[in-house]
Amino acid sequence: MTVALPPADELAVAGRRVRCRIAGEGPPVVLLHGIGRTLEDFTALHAALARDHRVLGVDLPGHGGSAPLDAPHTLPVLATAVAGFLDAAGVTGPVHLVGNSLGGAVAMRLAADQPARVASLVLVNSAGFGREVTVALRVLAVRPIARLLLRPHPALARRTERAIFFDPIYVTEERIATALAAARQPHAARVMLELVRSLGTWRGVRPEWRAELLAAVAALDLPTLLVWGDRDLILPASHLTNARTRLPGARHHLFPDTGHMPQIERAAEFEALVRRFWSESGAAGPA
Template sequence: MTLALPPADQLTVAGLPMRCRITGDGPPVVLLHGIGRTLDDFTALHTALARDHRVLAVDLPGHGGSTPLDGPHTLPALAGAVAGFLDAAAVVDPAHMVGNSLGGAVAMRLAADAPHRVADQALLNSAGFGREVTVALRLLAVRPLARLLLRPHPAIVRRTERAIFFDPAHVTDERVATALTVARQPHAARVMRELVRDLGTWRGVRPGWRAELLDAVAALDLPTLLVWGERDLILPAAHLDHARTRLPRARAHLFRDTGHMPQIERTADLESLLRDFWQAPVPA
């Protein structure tokens, strides 16, 4: 099946093709997107950072143009796939990890499982810090409702895109078309269901994996930047308070009038935050 996705590269990881975009030269930066999304959520930030970094963005397995895994799609499995991707891309130095939503949890899982791969982490509206999550994701844990909600229908896709952004101007026809293309893949609904059921229930995000992961990450004392959008309808900004409690040495920034994807709504400001963080990642 030919995907109408923006042009990108491809690497083979454990025998499975992974869509990626690798540009620039310098210290490695890895960009990880959220559930049901693609590396294209980072296009503008990727371009900005690639002026003096080697920037690697990848579609997680079963997302975008990346082939699904042979086994279940779980948080550890996704982190393992990212580790394999870094090997395939010949990344040997610890990388700056930048993860949005699910991508933030994947970055933390990778840091906990393979700390030598991670120099620091920037977590953008990251999963893993609170139980509350949008009702649409909670309903995906209910099988009959999941079949209904995961239909690749233009109206459903546009409504989902609208929930992601505070400014509706970002809900472009191009973004809707990309999301619809991704949703129409034969494995897309299955991958979403597997991830939702691994990470949550109809009540919200499961506490067990969050507690274990945050304990592991806190023990690393890894330089961390926490970023949130004040108007996030997917993972509420109240999660930032819990994140500060669990990772008290982390830097934190709340963007006003911003939704679930500050890398799109606040690209230039986020770039500045990241560059400042990488210059002096540990607070005095």
């Protein structure tokens, strides 16, 4: 049974339902969430940036209220789907990509594959910079355990939300309900397993796709901001050191006492940081 998610817009992309939220006028900004998540992870930032940008939040294929794809869900396929979403939304020029966790890797893949579409990258606790990842994702590569862990259950949803944030005040009943609604979509477990197994094993994130992707992004010399929370339990803050090595031209910022989603735990500071990056790097982009 499909469970309702918070209200949002819908677009048809190649005949497939895409749940999205589009607001504001100005340079286009695209917000990309993490694995198993939804566009609600950017609600506050979306509203703040929409004062002077055209902001497009989207549920990635098979996530939240967006229909799954016919092909297996992999990083390149998700990046291509985001490009299709932009076409359907009438966005033809370069965009600012802001990606959290898996969304950061999707943003990098899109930039590497279609560089003319990207004005800048903001990579927030992004996948792709190290092997280490929370054991909760690694064990999904083990089939008998995976099915048990992916059963929608309030206790599991609460535990996941608690791991995401350093400050438990952000583990709200609303966020838990949204996570449960997303997990109860009939295709959610399949999509999650396809992604996890394409990106890693029980040992951690595969090095092959990371090495190729980071080399491709480094060669682009795009304005890039790397952001992390120092108490991230999903992708450790040591990945920021790796990221600075692989993308030496990027700016970087480490938020103290912050978990996997600085855009929520440090909302005002995060917005200011991103706006300053766009201004000082000359990545304002076209209106």
